[in-house]
Amino acid sequence: MAHGTGEHQTVGGLLAAFNVHLSKAQLAELSVLLFVFTYAMILLEKFFHRTIAALIGASLVLVIGVITPEKAWEAIDQNTIFLLFGMMNIVTVMGKSGFFHLVAAKAVKLTKGSPARVLWIFSLLTALFSAFLDNVTTVLFMAPVMINIAEKLKLNPIPYLIAIVLASNTGGTATLIGDPPNIIIGSIAGKTFNDFLIEVAPYATLAFLIGLVVMHFMMAKGGFLKSKATSEELQEILSGKVDESLLDRRLMKKSVTVFLITIVLFIVGHNLGLEPGVIALFMATILALISGLSPAWILEKVEWTTLIFFMGLFMVVGALEVNGVFEEAAQWLIKEIGTDIHRGILIVGFTSALISGFVDNIPFTMSMAYVLKGMEAQMGSVMDPLWWSLSLGACLGGNLTIIGASANIVTADIAERNGYKIDFFRFMKYGTPVAVITVVVAILLFYVEHAVFGGI
Known part of the structure; x- marks a missing residue:
C-alpha cells in the first residue's frame, strides 16, 4: 500500500519491492515519461494497436508502482x-x-x-x-x-x-450538457x-x-x-x-x-x-x-x-493526476495569469486546447476548475470569463488528435469494424487544421469582446 515517508514516498509495485523511495516531483516526472511512452506507441499504430498500447501503458504504471491498483481503478471514469x-x-x-x-x-x-x-x-x-x-x-x-x-x-x-x-x-x-468538460464547469462553477x-x-x-x-x-x-x-x-x-x-x-x-x-x-x-x-x-x-x-x-x-482502450488510457492519465501533474499545470497557469483576466483568457483557452488534444480533457478540466474556483473566492465574478475560456479550449481542442475526445476513438472503431481504417495521422490531416483554426478564432474573438469592447 502507498504511504508517505517524509518528502519521499513509495506507492507500490517494483518501486516498493526494491525499496525505492521517490519524491512526489520524481513520481510526477516518471508519470509523464510513461504517458509519453504510451502516447508514442499509440502514434506507432502500424506496429501497435492503440488498445494494446493503452494496456501496456496501464500495466507499466501499475507494475512500476507510480499508481496503486485502487487509485488506477478510481481513475477510470x-x-x-x-x-x-x-x-x-x-x-x-x-x-x-x-x-x-x-x-x-x-x-x-x-x-x-x-x-x-x-x-x-x-x-x-x-x-x-x-x-x-x-x-x-x-x-x-x-x-x-x-x-x-x-x-x-x-x-x-x-x-x-x-x-x-x-x-x-x-x-x-x-x-451545458453537450460535452463532459461543460458539465464539470457547470457543476463546480454553478453555471446554468x-x-x-x-x-x-x-x-x-x-x-x-x-x-x-x-x-x-x-x-x-x-x-x-x-x-x-x-x-x-x-x-x-x-x-x-x-x-x-x-x-x-x-x-x-x-x-x-x-x-x-x-x-x-x-x-x-x-x-x-x-x-x-x-x-x-x-x-x-x-x-x-x-x-x-x-x-x-x-x-x-x-x-x-474501445472500452478497454479508454480504461487503459484513464489509468495512465490517472497516474498524472494522482502525482500532481495537472495540479502543477493549473498552478503554473494561475501564476502566469496573476490578476490580468484578459491575459488569463488567452492562457487558459490555448493551454486547455493544447492539453485536451493529447490527454483526456475530463481530469484536466476537473483540476483546472477547482483551481479557478479557489481563484473566484479571492477575485469574485470578475474572473468569470476564465470559465468560458476553459470551456472553449477544452471542448474545441478535442479535435486536435484522434485521442483528443471519446467520440473520435469510438468513430474510428466503428469505421474499422466496417473495413475502413482511420489512423492517427489520417485523422490529424483533417482534425488538426480544423482544431487550430476554430480554437484560434473562438478564443481570440472571446478575448476581443472582453479586452477591447469591455465584456467585463
Missing part, C-alpha cells in the same frame, strides 16, 4: 464507460432492426446524391444532436448512417466520418444551461461553421466531393425502395422508443441526480429485456477494444 457500453448496446439493437438502412435511404433522397450536401446536412445534424446529447451517443448513432450513405453513393466514408466527429465536438461545446447559451454558444456556433467550411475545402481539394456513382446508378439509388427483408419494424419501434426515452432522460437527468452513464446502462438493460435478442449476441457486438 465510470460514467464514460457506462455511457459507451450502454449506448453501444442500444445502437446495436437499432442496427439489427434495420433502422440505419431506413434512415440512410431517406437521407440519400434528401441530399439528392450530392456529396457536398451529404457533408453539410449531416455535419449540421450532428452538431445539433451533440448540443443536446453527448458526443459519443451522437456519433454512435450517426456513424453507421454515414457509412451506409457513403457506400450507397460510392464515396470514401473516411473523410465524411471525420467531418461528423469534428462537428460533434464543436456542436457539443455550445451547451442559459449561461452556456449566452456565453459559449455564439463562439461554438461560429467555430462549427468555420470548421465546416475548412473541412469542405480540404475534402474538395482531395477529390472527395465528386460523385463516383453514374447517373443511372444515382437515379436507381434515389428512386429505389428500402429492402423490407432488412427491416424488423417491431424491433425498430422498441429500440427507437428506448433511444428517444434515453435522450429525454439525458436532458432531464441532471435535475434528477442521474449521470448519463447510469441512464444509458439502465435503458440498455431494459431494451435487452424487451428486444427478444440473445444477450450473448448483443454483448458480442460491443466495441470492447
Whole structure:
C-alpha cells in the first residue's frame, strides 16, 4: 500500500519491492515519461494497436508502482464507460432492426446524391444532436448512417466520418450538457444551461461553421466531393425502395422508443441526480429485456477494444493526476495569469486546447476548475470569463488528435469494424487544421469582446 515517508514516498509495485523511495516531483516526472511512452506507441499504430498500447501503458504504471491498483481503478471514469457500453448496446439493437438502412435511404433522397450536401446536412445534424446529447451517443448513432450513405453513393466514408466527429465536438461545446468538460464547469462553477447559451454558444456556433467550411475545402481539394456513382446508378439509388427483408419494424419501434426515452432522460437527468452513464446502462438493460435478442449476441457486438482502450488510457492519465501533474499545470497557469483576466483568457483557452488534444480533457478540466474556483473566492465574478475560456479550449481542442475526445476513438472503431481504417495521422490531416483554426478564432474573438469592447 502507498504511504508517505517524509518528502519521499513509495506507492507500490517494483518501486516498493526494491525499496525505492521517490519524491512526489520524481513520481510526477516518471508519470509523464510513461504517458509519453504510451502516447508514442499509440502514434506507432502500424506496429501497435492503440488498445494494446493503452494496456501496456496501464500495466507499466501499475507494475512500476507510480499508481496503486485502487487509485488506477478510481481513475477510470465510470460514467464514460457506462455511457459507451450502454449506448453501444442500444445502437446495436437499432442496427439489427434495420433502422440505419431506413434512415440512410431517406437521407440519400434528401441530399439528392450530392456529396457536398451529404457533408453539410449531416455535419449540421450532428452538431445539433451533440448540443443536446453527448458526443459519443451522437456519433454512435450517426456513424453507421454515414457509412451506409457513403457506400450507397460510392464515396470514401473516411473523410465524411471525420467531418461528423469534428462537428460533434464543436456542436457539443455550445451547451451545458453537450460535452463532459461543460458539465464539470457547470457543476463546480454553478453555471446554468442559459449561461452556456449566452456565453459559449455564439463562439461554438461560429467555430462549427468555420470548421465546416475548412473541412469542405480540404475534402474538395482531395477529390472527395465528386460523385463516383453514374447517373443511372444515382437515379436507381434515389428512386429505389428500402429492402423490407432488412427491416424488423417491431424491433425498430422498441429500440427507437428506448433511444428517444434515453435522450429525454439525458436532458432531464441532471435535475434528477442521474449521470448519463447510469441512464444509458439502465435503458440498455431494459431494451435487452424487451428486444427478444440473445444477450450473448448483443454483448458480442460491443466495441470492447474501445472500452478497454479508454480504461487503459484513464489509468495512465490517472497516474498524472494522482502525482500532481495537472495540479502543477493549473498552478503554473494561475501564476502566469496573476490578476490580468484578459491575459488569463488567452492562457487558459490555448493551454486547455493544447492539453485536451493529447490527454483526456475530463481530469484536466476537473483540476483546472477547482483551481479557478479557489481563484473566484479571492477575485469574485470578475474572473468569470476564465470559465468560458476553459470551456472553449477544452471542448474545441478535442479535435486536435484522434485521442483528443471519446467520440473520435469510438468513430474510428466503428469505421474499422466496417473495413475502413482511420489512423492517427489520417485523422490529424483533417482534425488538426480544423482544431487550430476554430480554437484560434473562438478564443481570440472571446478575448476581443472582453479586452477591447469591455465584456467585463
